[in-house]
Amino acid sequence: MPFPSLFKRRSFVAAILALAGIIGLPDQAAAQTSLQRIHGLFHQEVFPKPPAPPSNTLSDFRWLGTGDDAFYTLALIGVVVTSPVWVPATLFDSGYNVDCRWPAYPYMREEENCSVLGYCPKGRLENNQYWDNPLCVKEWSLRSSLEVGNDFAGVNRLGGELFLDTNYYRLGFLSHVNYYRETAQGSTADALMTDANVTFRAVQNNSMFLHVGFGGRMWNSFDETHGGVNFLYRADFFPLKPLHITMIGEAGNLDKLLFTHLHANIGFIWRHGEVFLGYDWTHISRVDLQGPTIGLRLWF
Numbered sequence: 001m002p003f004p005s006l007f008k009r010r011s012f013v014a015a016i017l018a019l020a021g022i023i024g025l026p027d028q029a030a031a032q033t034s035l036q037r038i039h040g041l042f043h044q045e046v047f048p049k050p051p052a053p054p055s056n057t058l059s060d061f062r063w064l065g066t067g068d069d070a071f072y073t074l075a076l077i078g079v080v081v082t083s084p085v086w087v088p089a090t091l092f093d094s095g096y097n098v099d100c101r102w103p104a105y106p107y108m109r110e111e112e113n114c115s116v117l118g119y120c121p122k123g124r125l126e127n128n129q130y131w132d133n134p135l136c137v138k139e140w141s142l143r144s145s146l147e148v149g150n151d152f153a154g155v156n157r158l159g160g161e162l163f164l165d166t167n168y169y170r171l172g173f174l175s176h177v178n179y180y181r182e183t184a185q186g187s188t189a190d191a192l193m194t195d196a197n198v199t200f201r202a203v204q205n206n207s208m209f210l211h212v213g214f215g216g217r218m219w220n221s222f223d224e225t226h227g228g229v230n231f232l233y234r235a236d237f238f239p240l241k242p243l244h245i246t247m248i249g250e251a252g253n254l255d256k257l258l259f260t261h262l263h264a265n266i267g268f269i270w271r272h273g274e275v276f277l278g279y280d281w282t283h284i285s286r287v288d289l290q291g292p293t294i295g296l297r298l299w300f
Contacts, residue, residue, distance in 0.1 A: 103136070108134050157291070172199040172213075174211070246278070259284055260282075
């Protein structure tokens with residue numbers, strides 16, 4: 001066999017083996033779990049951008065126009081951004097001067113689905129039957145829930161919620177705790193995410209609540225803690241007994257990473273208890289933690 005032909009054949013075989021070796025190499029990014037990827041994003045190097053040439057700051061906003069045009073443009077932007085709050089408030093709210101009081105649990109009173117609006121005297125308590133007296137209403141409502149979720153790819157979530165709503169200027173407090181545990185690629189990782197928010201009840205009526213809120217969020221994993229701010233938008237619907245529909249949207253940051261969260265569930269209320277099914281989606285930078293969820297909620 002001529003030497004050049006043998007050399008070409010060996011070179012071809014070597015190239016095939018090299019290509020197969022490259023393809024067969026494990027992808028380190030793919031081998032990481034979702035929680036490990038999030039941990040890596042917190043430590044990802046951010047290369048500084050080259051300094052931009054000096055510019056007139058005012059010229060950067062020339063699209064706003066000048067004088068009255070700029071004012072109207074900013075006003076229009078403000079109207080659009082705040083429309084998810086003021087449009088429902090205009091259409092469905094009972095009125096800011098109307099007090100809101102709650103029975104022990106939704107649908108307890110036949111006249112109202114979830115709350116009592118306006119003046120409502122407390123009923124007479126007999127034998128201390130406070131929790132079973134539909135005439136007795138209070139100026140606060142407390143609910144707590146526990147839920148589990150799974151993405152069927154190795155991520156398990158255990159979540160809890162505590163929500164206190166009051167008649168004091170419509171203010172409340174909402175907090176979540178979520179524990180993630182992931183087993184994949186032969187490794188295990190876990191993380192704890194918590195948030196605490198002050199809420200304002202923008203809409204109240206006998207069948208619907210809408211809350212907006214602001215607070216802080218913490219993420220703890222691999223012995224590190226990262227924090228940021230949180231904005232929330234929550235809607236609760238009580239269309240007919242025994243249904244309860246909940247939708248939550250949140251956005252904020254964890255250090256330099258963008259955080260977004262969507263959650264929806266439908267619950268079935270029986271006295272102080274509620275069983276619900278839903279779906280939870282959490283997005284941290286380029287990583288998604290999502291899956292169906294099932295839980296139990298208690299009303300007080």
